Amino acid sequence: MTRPARWAIVLAAGVALLAVGAIAFSIGRLSTLGDPTPTDASVEAGFARDMQVHHHQGVELAMIVRDATDDPDVRLLAYDIATTQAQQAGQMYGWLAEWGLPQFGSEPSMAWMTGPAEGGGGHDGHGAGVGEADASGHAPGEPMPGLATPAQVEELRSLDGVEAERRFLELMIAHHAGAVEMAEAALDRSDYPVVVSLAESIVSSQQSEIALMEDMLAERS
Template identity: 70%
Template sequence: MTRRAEPATEPDADGAEPGPLDAATGHDERRGTGRGGSGGSRVAAIVVASVAIVIVAIAAFAIGRLSTLDDPTPTNTSAEAGFARDMQVHHQQGVELALIVRDATDDDEIRLLAYDMATTQAQQAGQMYGWLSAWGLPQAGSEPSMTWMTRPVPGSGHDAHGSGAGAHEPGAPMPGLATPEQVAELRTLSGEAAERRFLELMIAHHRGAVEMADALLERSSNDVVTALARSIVASQTSEIELMQQLLAERSPTG
């Protein structure tokens, strides 16, 4: 039988959800203990990771402000512009998936993880929107999505992400992006079934984001853009490991 942690107190009268930093201060007792004895440590790990993401984002912004004058402005068909456009779309679906499961479960760990993912990816999408505006480029490109990932890696003479079994084609679905049918299916689920499907979809989604960030790092030396790409690789790789743990705990036994 599935055991589920119950909140220690009722939600605030105004219905506001506490942010991850509330838990870090120790003043919020509504996070629960999660599943088993290790639940509290996992929640703490999520909170620490969230704080680290904020610190990385602030540092990346500061570094970017100092280095912007040294970086040439990306062109409309550059890897930087393509990454900014496509990763915005990718992150927006990540926010959508996170909000769906946050409303479909009362599990504290999943809800906190979903909240952190939604806020982080929304902030990063806004950052990339701002880049395009600052560069004087349109939010919609003149080429199909993923075109930038099909171009050769500078200086290598080949396309590391555009050949072989994992080849990408202009206009093809972005790696890890859930299909409309999968998103619709998630909306029909609740409780542990929703948790399992969300974790499956988001693990694939994160792997796709890491692939896109790695492709950008191969093609760009822009300090502002590569700083965010590195933070995406680091944070989402860590979250993949956490989600694999959570999914294993929820795998049906037979």
């Protein structure tokens, strides 16, 4: 595929993702109407902020590999991941807008995740103090589970063909596992309807995709 053709595909995909995000933003705002408003330091707000960051990197990794391979199965998987995670990120952006909360809060990342799991009802809960890890071993301000490092992202950018496919699958399996961990932490700490619904969807869909990607990786070993 020529470079101009690749850029045309990337541009078209980017426009599609922006449209998906805009629609999801509107849905996210409407979906929270009638429910109590979470606070800035709540589990719900922390989850919405951190999972947006996590999903944005998922979209980035997916779009990198879509431009690095001609394999139809990998390209289809990457497109599905990018569109799904862009849509979900748009939803969470919409939640925060509807709640009147900033997209970037005063709490460090993962503060909501490191507090005690009480089986839901964490609307006003705070996480552990900065630098204090909970029983899961996470501490507020540390990188979210499963995030690729900047060096790993740049490594993926440098590859193409089967090498890019393998590295993408390795990174995305870890990325999905981290998202599942975050979603399960939200389910343990919140009973807010839209948060529970999205977290359950993330756990189900990404566990299924992990199994698929493990098979795809084995085929390329």
